[in-house]
Amino acid sequence: MSVHRLLTVFACAAIVAACGSAAPIGPSASPTAVALPPGTYTSNALKPQVTFTVPAGWAVIADVATYFQLAPAGSDVVGIHVFRDPVAASQDPACPESAEPGVGPTALELSTWIRERPGLIVSAPRIVTVGGLRGTELELAIADGWTESCSFANGLPTVPLFVGANGEYRWVVAGSERLRLALLDVPGGGTLVVDVDAFEGSLYDDLIAAATPIVASLKFDAS
Numbered sequence: 001m002s003v004h005r006l007l008t009v010f011a012c013a014a015i016v017a018a019c020g021s022a023a024p025i026g027p028s029a030s031p032t033a034v035a036l037p038p039g040t041y042t043s044n045a046l047k048p049q050v051t052f053t054v055p056a057g058w059a060v061i062a063d064v065a066t067y068f069q070l071a072p073a074g075s076d077v078v079g080i081h082v083f084r085d086p087v088a089a090s091q092d093p094a095c096p097e098s099a100e101p102g103v104g105p106t107a108l109e110l111s112t113w114i115r116e117r118p119g120l121i122v123s124a125p126r127i128v129t130v131g132g133l134r135g136t137e138l139e140l141a142i143a144d145g146w147t148e149s150c151s152f153a154n155g156l157p158t159v160p161l162f163v164g165a166n167g168e169y170r171w172v173v174a175g176s177e178r179l180r181l182a183l184l185d186v187p188g189g190g191t192l193v194v195d196v197d198a199f200e201g202s203l204y205d206d207l208i209a210a211a212t213p214i215v216a217s218l219k220f221d222a223s
Contacts, residue, residue: 033059035073040217043068047084048186050131053217055210066168070214078207080214081171081195088113089160089170095150097163097170105165105191107135107183114138114181119146119159120173128182130194131218135184141201142173150174162193176201180208182215187222194218 040053041060046068059073071079088103088110090096103113115122121143128137146157156175163170173179179197186192196211198204 033061033071033073035059046082048192049221050082051217051219051221052214054214058214064168066164066166072210077199078203078211079197080211081193081197083162083164083169083171083193083195085165085190086110086162086169086171086193087165089163089172091117091160093148095152095158095160095172097167099163099165107185107191110191110193111136111138111181111183114140114161117159119143119148119157130182130184130215131192131220132222133184133186133192133220135182137180137182139178139180140173141178142175171195175199178204186220192220 035057036054036059038054038056040051042051043049043060043063045063045065047065050068052070054070057072058070061069061071061079063069066084068082069079085105087105088100090098090100092098100113103109111125114120115125115138119142120140123139126137128135142157142159146159148157148159149155150158150160150172153172153174158172158174161171161173177197177199178201179195182194184192184194194215196207196215198207
């Protein structure tokens with residue numbers, strides 16, 4: 001989406017709870033986040049905890065039980081997002097903050113559903129292991145010619161993707177956004193999704209180059 005801030009999630013830095021339907025369109029990164037010194041760190045609140053290694057310039061933007069975000073400090077257009085137990089978002093044209101009926105929560109069920117969305121271009125699925133968890137990796141973007149838009153998206157073409165199982169967040173793909181999703185099953189039940197996301201699609205290739213070593217460093221404590 002060239003120059004558009006696309007996230008269209010009601011996700012503020014601490015997840016949707018603090019936002020309402022009047023929240024501005026835009027990603028949740030905080031421009032005041034302080035970059036971490038290069039090194040290895042562990043999340044505080046995400047369940048399960050994740051250990052990660054970052055180079056200079058990256059910051060933790062959000063860390064709550066169901067959502068974790070890393071991004072270059074000061075950026076609000078690229079980042080790595082981790083969702084706990086997301087469910088398929090309703091495809092009703094009104095874009096409600098509710099789940100799509102009949103879609104299961106496993107990595108396979110979610111990836112199959114995503115590949116069937118008419119508004120998305122989706123890569124062939126790849127088997128992947130991230131952070132010790134096995135699942136499916138997809139790359140996706142809005143399909144050419146897709147015009148449906150949520151009322152809060154300022155006319156950008158949109159496809160609702162995920163909502164939190166308990167209403168903690170809503171994630172919508174919009175405009176030129178490009179993302180790589182690793183949909184992972186958690187032993188004992190539940191799903192984690194690791195999303196490398198460029199809200200401005202022209203930044204995607206550079207983001208993948210920068211984010212791939214960070215994603216490779218992830219280790220989830222799934223004990």
